[in-house]
Amino acid sequence: MTGPQGVPMPGQVRGLAAPNADGAIFVTSYDGKNLFTTVLTAVDMAGEVLWRRGFEGHPGRPCVSTDESV
Secondary structure: OOOOOOOOOOOOEEEEEOOOOOOOEEEEEEEOOEEEEEEEEEEOOOOOEEEEEEEEOOOOOOOOOOOOOO
């Protein structure tokens, strides 16, 4: 990585966590303007979105174990 990377999120970011310095970064955010849906996104160190899941509820801080389960 040569400098700061930007990764677009669907809405306002509310929390992030990583299991270690080499693992994915897990980010919780609102689903755009929908304040009743949370989106959990996994991003790798290169800024690539690995996966994204949505579910009902308000976003909080994700909890991640050392085996990268959220």
